[in-house]
Amino acid sequence: MKLHKASLFGLYAVLELASNPKRQLSATDIADKYGISTHHLAKVLRTLVRSGLVQAVRGAGGGYRFSGIVNRTTLLDVIELFESLESELDAPAPQGQAASAVIEELQSITREIDDLTKAVLDTITLETALNGSRQRALSPS
């Protein structure tokens, strides 16, 4: 699975902000920490604000703050703000039943993979991912 950049940046931002919901961070703070483009992250943050997961704090010293529910929001909730995670099987007008059958079989296999991917991402809450990250930080491999 290859996540779109926007999904990945969305996960970085949400996890960073959710790790301390009282803290405000600017797009630059987050972008610098993860070594990503501030410009691209700013666009991602606008989507996160519209979703209600993140709140924009205006004024001097303003920035972004997590406003979601850390033990209710899953990784899939964040990713689906940016992409659908459905595999695309381009099949331009197959000729005949045999070709259609092959395409249908491949579609059924990719559906199985998509369902498994979603089942994993939809059961890892931000809280669980943050706990895992903290444990890794304490005992780096």
Added chain:
Amino acid sequence: MDQITIRNAVLSDLEAVIALDLVGVSEEKPTYWRGIFDRYVTAGKDGGFFLVAETQDEVIGFIVGEVRAWEFGSPPCGWVFAMGVSPQTREQGVGELMFQQMCERLKKAGVTIVRTMVDRENKLTLSFFRSQGLRTGRYIELEKSIDGL
């Protein structure tokens, strides 16, 4: 919340466990649970553990697990195959306490891995086990409908 005690299940817990297991499902399974109590409580199956969580003399959760060896070619490992917490006491650490105690007992019984299997639509239970550090394991469950045979 009042003090939670985790203890070995006893026969008189049967009705409470059946009631807890019934939450969210349409079918009561008294025969299944009598069989489980027979094997894990009365007979005290070797390597098997049936624990309940209790507060103020009320059973608010249960967990059942055991050591299984060489099923599907796997070296001995612990399986948690049934678990439930009263909806009124969820998100208060009851499941975590029971699971930790189960892991301790399984470890004392000599295994180093604990496994379970959960319906992929059961987000509540899947999220719980993930919060306890479980991840997709080495074995893949496969199935096929044989209804049309």
